[in-house]
Amino acid sequence: MKELHIISFNYPYPPSYGGIIDVYYKIKALSDLGIKTHLHCFADQIPSTIDREIKEITENVFFYRKKKNPLLYFSSVPFAAAIRNSDILLKNLEKFKAPILFEGLQTTRIIYFLKDNGHKFYLRYHNNETEYYNGLSLSERNIFKKIIYKIESLKYTGYQKKLLKQFETVFCLSEKEYQEVNTCSKNAQLVHIFHGNASVKPLDKKGNYFLFHGDLTTADNKRALNETIDLFKTLPQYKLIVASDRANEEIKRKISAVENISLTPIQTTENLHQLLENAHANILISYQNSGTKVKLFNTLYNSRFVIINGNITDDPFLMNLCLYGTDMNEIRQQIITSAEKEYHDTEKRKKILEKNHSDKAKAEEMVKLIFKN
CATH class of the missing domain: 3.40.50.2000 (Glycogen Phosphorylase B;)
Structure with missing residues (x-):
């Protein structure tokens, strides 16, 4: 034994x-x-x-x-x-x-x-x-x-x-x-x-909103969320859901002040997966270069489009499965572009994720x- x-x-x-x-x-x-x-x-x-x-x-x-x-x-x-x-x-x-x-x-x-x-x-x-x-x-x-x-x-x-x-x-x-x-x-x-995650979920061509999720007690995630909130203030035509159990009162006030942004608790893994399945695209931003973030796998296995900056992963195969922006202006453009796209990447993701990860x-x-x- x-x-x-x-x-x-x-x-x-x-x-x-x-x-x-x-x-x-x-x-x-x-x-x-x-x-x-x-x-x-x-x-x-x-x-x-x-x-x-x-x-x-x-x-x-x-x-x-x-x-x-x-x-x-x-x-x-x-x-x-x-x-x-x-x-x-x-x-x-x-x-x-x-x-x-x-x-x-x-x-x-x-x-x-x-x-x-x-x-x-x-x-x-x-x-x-x-x-x-x-x-x-x-x-x-x-x-x-x-x-x-x-x-x-x-x-x-x-x-x-x-x-x-x-x-x-x-x-x-x-x-x-x-x-x-x-x-x-x-x-x-x-x-x-x-x-x-064992298998990539087959999903419909379109989701209902953009999703930002993470632990909002960390400075990196709080900074990323503040940047994302500022971005969606300029994109009132798109709905953003912020999913977290760890939002302080300041964050709650910021979110409630923007009409097209709402906060929802994660509560359980099943609840998070439901949020991912209904999202059209996910916003993943980090200001720390520390390898592949675990939430990238959750989004690639369970959701549609994933919009990232350069600190989310250093794996070229995973980057190839995402929409990439070097700065917030490019992230903004990827949001606009992805909103008009239909999702068809299930088989492509299966080949990379289920074989290598x-x-x-x-x-x-x-x-x-x-x-x-």
Whole structure:
């Protein structure tokens, strides 16, 4: 029986945003291959019950509360890693002798306490954290948060460079990150995002609206939404739906002030898929160059046209499935053009997505490397 520890930066259910989507569907794909996962989750609040969907794909689930000590901001260790540290985690890892997969650098604070304990270490490299936090700093308007993000970016510069060499394999999400890690530590493996989609949905030629969806607590998504709202103010003939469970009062006021824009909660994966299926085109914009965004797969599998800027993906095959704009003027033109188009890309997407981006194939590749002996 093959067993694996997975240390997650958060509880991976529901799989409703970014990295957590990758974590959940990775565990599910590994479970389908017979891997017994001991899941360790850091969380702000420990849930009272474990969701059935998690129970069905794991052997054990352990929770650890993130530390709340603000003095950790002054630690030389990045704050996101410093708050994810636990003596109980160390003890639980010793209960089962198995390889350890760390989900993101923010879960790796304990690695130096484990070095002599016979575990093999693997890393899912979700972001180049130095670039990620620098991007957040540039997008953030709040001056206090801007400074915090910049400091975190500087801390990660040395932290990730030193730490990457500790892993047997670093599983990267994008070609860009693969090249960066391989230059630094020679242990990179390119394994694209786990997204949970099995087949491309056949859809009618026309949808009913344009769709913007995402986690509106992040500076990057808030900036992208503000740009998109400004765009649709100049396009009153087109309806835009903003889908998110995480919109603050300022965002709600901005949306309600524009007649052709409305806000709807996502609530469940099924609800999101329904929104995608009824959309004519999706607006995906980012100001952070960090590889392929997971929401791109959701839109390509479950919706019609996808309008992107250059930071949504660095994969040329995926870019070929999208409508591309280098700036907001070009994005605006793609909105106007796509509104008049009929959608006929189902077969084209099937050839690329179902062949090259299936979760099963990615899980098999990871299993081959983690359990090679």
